[in-house]
Amino acid sequence: MLADTRTNAGVDNISTYRKLRVYGNDGKRLIAIASAGSLSTTQAAIQRLSHGIHNPETGEVETLDTVPDIFSAALAAGRALRASRDAMAGLQAEDVNFESTFLVGGSIDGEKTRLFLVYSAGNAIECGSDTPYLQIGENKYGKPIIDRALRWDTDLKEAVKIALISFDSTMRSNLAVGLPLDLMIARMGQGQADTLIRIDDSDPYFHDLSQRWSDALAHAREEIPAPPY
Numbered sequence: 001m002l003a004d005t006r007t008n009a010g011v012d013n014i015s016t017y018r019k020l021r022v023y024g025n026d027g028k029r030l031i032a033i034a035s036a037g038s039l040s041t042t043q044a045a046i047q048r049l050s051h052g053i054h055n056p057e058t059g060e061v062e063t064l065d066t067v068p069d070i071f072s073a074a075l076a077a078g079r080a081l082r083a084s085r086d087a088m089a090g091l092q093a094e095d096v097n098f099e100s101t102f103l104v105g106g107s108i109d110g111e112k113t114r115l116f117l118v119y120s121a122g123n124a125i126e127c128g129s130d131t132p133y134l135q136i137g138e139n140k141y142g143k144p145i146i147d148r149a150l151r152w153d154t155d156l157k158e159a160v161k162i163a164l165i166s167f168d169s170t171m172r173s174n175l176a177v178g179l180p181l182d183l184m185i186a187r188m189g190q191g192q193a194d195t196l197i198r199i200d201d202s203d204p205y206f207h208d209l210s211q212r213w214s215d216a217l218a219h220a221r222e223e224i225p226a227p228p229y
Contacts, residue, residue: 001105001115002163003034004137004171006178014175020182021046023064028191030106031064031073032184036137037100041120044084045077045100053080070114074104078122085120101136106186113188141173142166160185161209164199168210181206 003020017039023031035042052061053076060066067073081100088098104124105115115127117134127134132152135143145166150159160183170177185195199206 001032001034001103001184002160002167003182004167004177005180005182006176007039008176014178016180018182020184022184022193022196024106024108025192025196028110029065029108030186030191030193031067031070031104031108032106032186032193033077034103034136035100037120038085038096038098041081041084041088041098041100042102044087045080045102048080048083049076053083055079067108069108069111070104070106070116073106073108074102074116074118074124075122077102077104078118078124081118081120082122103134103136107189107191110189110191113186113190138170138174138177142170145169156185156187164206164209165213168206168213 001020005016005018006014007017008014019036019042020032020034023029023033033046035046049064052063054060055062055076062072062076064073064076067076081102085098085100099120101120102118103115104118105113105127107113115134116124117127117136118124125131125134129152132154133146133150135146143166146162149162149165154162164181167177167181171179180198180200183195183197183199184193186193201207
């Protein structure tokens, strides 16, 4: 899971906030949540999850420390998102967008790792073999790269490379996306991340990747014959 840290309310009001949060990471419980959209809705939903959100099916109050599996974590995140969005409904007259989305993924007690996209309405869809990745936020610039390169059986390290190239391309075309990036890498069924790092503008690998990708694109363009018209 990979997320940038830039939020903005116009070109003169740009801030840095964490959009990727990791819970547990103790070998038994790994829950990662990436967010996009309204910062106020996101923060309110995270607070609701921390304090506990009511599950109408069981009557229990759930937190990310008590949900039994990742699907339940996604459902709890959905309830928290919807409650936070609805609580701000009175401010809609101010023409402010309070929509927000989550990516919720991980593994609890050795279950198969799963990944869900959770919408503000509380509903969710799951990543699967026909949809080998999920993306939220600003996606129009980096999405074509992922669509061309990523497959369900892509090697994990190669997938990380593709994701970094996608973010690099997005940042070149969209000021709303920027460094630093937060990266979490976990293998199937693991309750602890292999990698949890922040990539900033001094990171040598990301700088080299960006330059190599630019050079490769320039070379590929030069190799294509000129159009006959």
